[in-house]
Amino acid sequence: MRILLVEDEAAIAREVAEALRSAGYVVDAVGDGEEAWFRAETEDYDGMVLDLGLPKLDGLSVLRKVRGGGSHLPVIVLTARGNWMERVEGIDAGADDYLPKPFQVEELLARLGAVLRRAGGHSSPLIEVGRLTLETRRRVAVVGGKPVELSALEFRAVRYLAHNRGRVVSQGELAEHVYESDREPDSNALEVLIGRLRRKIGADLIATRRGQGYMMEG
């Protein structure tokens, strides 16, 4: 079981990480929201423990971004004691449970266990579309039984397209989900990326709709 721990206070992070590890989890700890989002998008976790007060990108935004990407990753939110708003917003944003700070690590372990159990199997690490299978854990694509290694960027792009299969995805929308922030619009980086993807997984899997965008599976 792999857990993404997002907490900017080093002391708390260290304590929680240790507790989780000694409970048998594999833990990745990050300290800011952007890094958290990036990890959640590109790595394959079984659960996330998310503090709300974060540098760069606050916890709620992270949660919304993750949920916006279609993920059902089980998430426990850590809120300041007595802060109603945060709690309500956290649940609204898609948290599976919350825990007011300060807390006993045992309490966290118990709730995390419950949330993970509740999530059970339905968190599939595979995305299938036609003869293409994406293994999010290893970040490889399997085309007709043959594994193909993809770069981080390539994988994010194909995953977004596969997740939105049967729908035309505009270049702007794709760029927003592939790249961190806005970049100059007069660049054909996306086209190059799509080209490289096609060469790796087969050109026919990604259709071009001239003037509209790209689409998987006609």
Next chain:
Amino acid sequence: MRILLVEDEAAIAREVAEALRSAGYVVDAVGDGEEAWFRAETEDYDGMVLDLGLPKLDGLSVLRKVRGGGSHLPVIVLTARGNWMERVEGIDAGADDYLPKPFQVEELLARLGAVLRRAGGHSSPLIEVGRLTLETRRRVAVVGGKPVELSALEFRAVRYLAHNRGRVVSQGELAEHVYESDREPDSNALEVLIGRLRRKIGADLIATRRGQGYMMEG
């Protein structure tokens, strides 16, 4: 998640759009009521943020038209602070939630998330007229079960005609909705466009009313 943002003040629109995007939504922003209604009817959105003071067609009318069409699209209405009437009318007209202006974007994000989660299910992205079906997600027309690829311009035209079926649409009106801005009127570009459309989806689907315009489904 795709959101239709209807707001005529450019500054506010830009700010809200950016906030929504960085929260992981895909945003289409429009500035007047007619366009809003058209989009809501023909595109497939997961939610709408609707300002009430709008040019051409006010927000409440948009909302009533949308609800009148049988849609359950989640809608959040932006009202002027302290304007009771608007608020009550908004709820009456079918808003899922309202937000008094001015507001914090975080507040909007939280409420939008709540409304979207409450809605859960989905609405139909199809327009059917006779043996023709338009799939707005895939941007294809299906005629008698056979999919037909349309260019961006062709799709916009047929979508507008299908949406206004049973009504004669003048060339000028059609041009306004198909093309970005005004173009020289002495051009038969529209006629050519209609011709190409007819060849693709069947000539009998679009009737000509000489001197008046075009019409679908007599």
Next chain:
DNA sequence: CGGCGGCTGTCAGCTTCCGGTCAGCTTTTC
């Protein structure tokens, strides 16, 4: 530290095809 290899953005040149223009034709109307 230096070289090597993978990743990814930029650039230039090429290909594709959308869509406007035009000319000539057909249909409608008076």
Next chain:
DNA sequence: GAAAAGCTGACCGGAAGCTGACAGCCGCCG
């Protein structure tokens, strides 16, 4: 039957997209 309105096939400019080459960057390894 003539004029107006609309239709259609042909043509073509240019925008959108594709691709090969190259370079900068970074991590890895000797």
